[in-house]
Amino acid sequence: MRNFTSLSVIIAFSFLMFSFGSVNDESKLKNEKTVFEGVFKTNNNASLSAIDAESINNFYKKYPKLKTYQKDVEDLYKKKEYNLIWYDDKNVSEFGALLYEKVRLLSEQGVKAKMPYMELVDDVFNENVSNKLPQTDTELLLSNMYVFYASNVYSGVDPATLKKIGWYLPTKNISYTRILDSLMADPARLNKDENLLFGQYYKLQAVLQRYRNIEKNNQWKKIQIDSINYKDLKPFDSGAVIAQIRERLFFVGDLAQNSKSHVYDEEMMAGILKYKKRYGLKLNYTLTKEHIDQMNEPIGNRIRTIMLNMERCRWIPAKLANAQEYLMVNIPSFKLVYIKDGKYNLVSDVFVGTRMTETVIFSGMMDRIVFSPYWYVPQSIIKNELKLKMAEDKNYLADHNMEWNGGNVRQKPGPKNSLGLVKFMFPNPNDIYLHDTPAKSLFEFEKRIFSHGCINVKEAKGLALAILKNDPDWPEDKIDKAMSGEKETTCMLKTKIPIYIGYFTAWVNDNGEIGFYPDVYDRDKRLDKLLYSDSVALK
Template sequence: MRNFTSLSVIAAVCFMMLSFGSSAKEIHIKSKTAKSGNIFLAKTYDAKVGVDVVAINEFYKKYPKLKKYQNDVLDLYKKKEYSSIWYDDKNISEFGSLLYHKVRLLNDQGIKATMPYMDAVDDIFNENVSNKLPQIDTELLLSNMYVFYASNVYSGVDPATLKQIGWFLPAKTISYTKILDSLMVDPDRLNKDENLLYGQYYKLQKVLKKYRTIEKNNQWSKIDIDSANYKDLKPFDSGVAVQQIRHRLFVVGDLPQDSKRNVYDEEMMAGILKYKQRYGLKLNYTLTREHIDQMNEPIGNRIKTIMLNMERCRWIPTDLAKASEYVMVNIPSFKLVYVKNGKYELVSDVFVGTRMTETVIFSGKIDRIVFSPYWYVPQSIIKNELKLKMAEDKNYLADHNMEWNGGNVRQKPGPKNSLGLVKFMFPNPNDIYLHDTPAKSLFEFEKRIFSHGCINVKEAKGLALAILKDNPDWPADKIDQAMSGEKETTCMLKNKIPIYIGYFTAWVNDDGEIGFYPDVYDRDPRLDKLLYSDAVASK
């Protein structure tokens, strides 16, 4: 926020100079009340702030519902040498008032948590309240308010809970003291700071505001169809439903205007393709009943989906997207991207694990590419599938180019190998990797959950070419020869490539367009219950 007056800037500088002063100081303040725009300034009074361990312990006896923040608050004051954080030489600092304003607008961050004793905090900033709290209570309430805000906005669910819900991507580590220092130097970072939150978070936040406006203005009109006698809508069909769909496409941004025509014309065809692309649907002009049902999902559900994915973004280390090279797979969108020097080098469709063999959410480092690989059949597949098939057909292994190998079964290299002609290895306890597949027809499905947990890549050869593009030892013709299916050949990478397997049911692209994807493993309801259960008053 850049609209501070020069007087405010001077006050902020004075605050920073004073914040490293003595542990107990006399603050003589003239009674004064002020308000600047939407920023609340607390009424002032004479008091003495004595912040020490004893005072902090006594505070939590008085406010026990805040005890979960005690260690973090204590750490703040240790780093500040037990000096006041929230008072300058006149009153509560303008940054304290600004932070309070942000806490009151947590809903804009997709957060429903409420800080305990928020009514007492409200009174601090209410100029009509004459019976003010002791200044030490005010000081410590504001410190707890800060930790409450930072933990909800910048951190989200704690690492232990993330593991319980099966999210094994690297946990973000933050320092509340360092964050506080950075915010005080530049309060505008409260609005946006990609060093604190993964950039996708702010894109989702912008779309959240848009969808809430649509909801507020009652623009999410239901598409009326005769469910019993519905026939697929196709180009040049007409009717009330066509007019309603056109309006919806305009409202969400898939059409630049609403002509209000009830004919499925060429303009609407372009909007339908854009809509289907955002939802990860097969790109054609036909609108089935399932598509209409999807459009008729309440906008409140879409808003909740955005909020849940904002929470997931809080867990992501902010340096992820700053890596010079990485691969990212988003399970719900069935997409893989290979990014190098900030640019998308390759985007590919993928299919992932079934509900019984879910692909795990985790990260690793690709250290080698194996061309024309053997497939070593997992023991679970041998036990649950192969033994029965071998019992029914004694030639099953030979017919499928398989052989016994030291008590195990492996499939020989070749075009029909289950791993296709190339795999990308990154050591992990789940034995998951990326690989090609001979089953190319499976990429025609919209919901692609077919594997035993590994990630099958449609453009696997393209990924190998992109990764090795600048490697003189692996020109394209050598890669072609290695993928002939004759013998297994391994290429060890000079630089390991980070790979992140994530789970986002909503994602905003660089053009600001949001995509919504199927919650294939039913993770959204579980996260919803964890975050927004009525039994949880705060995080």
């Protein structure tokens, strides 16, 4: 085992102070300078002042497992005019030591990757190792360590791979040089920088630490039930299982205290509602066997889910949440939110595409609202469904308020129209849009995958009212009339609204409460295999 002696303790303590103190307290950083001075010295008497292209090429011949980072490292030195990055005179800089400690604690970022030749980097920071590497090797190893860290924490999966796995939301365009400059100017950004990472990332990171502590302290105990003779638990039931459930609710934060009572009392009822809300379940007090099975999901699986969703947050531009107005749909939670001026103006249940007709993950710009719309039936539905029904019943079209229109079939406006009384359009090659629905009963289901790909919105009228609230040309009475189902009417929006259709199976709200949602399209499984399979090439 490598000996980090008192140095690691000092560095770890300084990062603890960063985490729980003021991350902008520059005086702390200055005071810590004496800790690092004179510790990271090389054995070379000559002082290296620059790196050249030849030394970089020779380095990758010597350390071929790092070649994947060569282009990014070359770019670093070109933009730094080949000056040294990691040395203050003959010593490794304080920032280099801080970055090293973050790499050693990479698991806190939800990352499992390990840098090749990390044992050599360890030697650089081990004061008991006398046979130090040449300065050139050390300098370039640390540059590779930086790119390794930045690519895993700030970038994640590359854009080409994202397209292969069907993620078409906007991605980042980041510069490792600019990131390095900002981090060196303010090392506290190593702990948190919402200019680099989507804010949800840090919320998930905090919950990741909490769940790992629960796992470490063996507080996620299996709830023992009689699977064969189990009866649904309801308020004021009693038994040992109630106490077990109560303990779980306490550890995950759904109960403020653990009374250890064996009675399903009012306090526990409130905790159960909180739990069910976090999991997107139907809000009632009954606890079925399925609910207990869900609670008995190994905590390791929950931790893995958090890590996967931290990875998804890496792909999203940090500035997205700063937009003045936007809509976001999260497929696994079956929720839509409309945000304006940083506030949630509307939250609505939705249902999305089936496994055969999955809703695509992408973004668009909403440019119009269509009231009392026609529904132009897709050719795939005509071919696979309507033709058979028309053959069985010659009056099928008329009975369903449909008509032929230039070789196509369309359903006329009305309360039974499959699109309901309003649709929200954002041009895209997938022909996906938001719309109302006459099938309101489908919102009673917990797992809502019913559509042919479009997103059916429960509060569709409320969304229209919220979007047009400040438009004097569209007062509420005009919207009511347009939604009468008599005539299709289009409202062109004066300002286009960004809409993002995403896929997050774990999401933390502003209160720090995490919601877990079903992996309805098995995307977690695929991403898990991509990130953690032994056969996956080094990023």
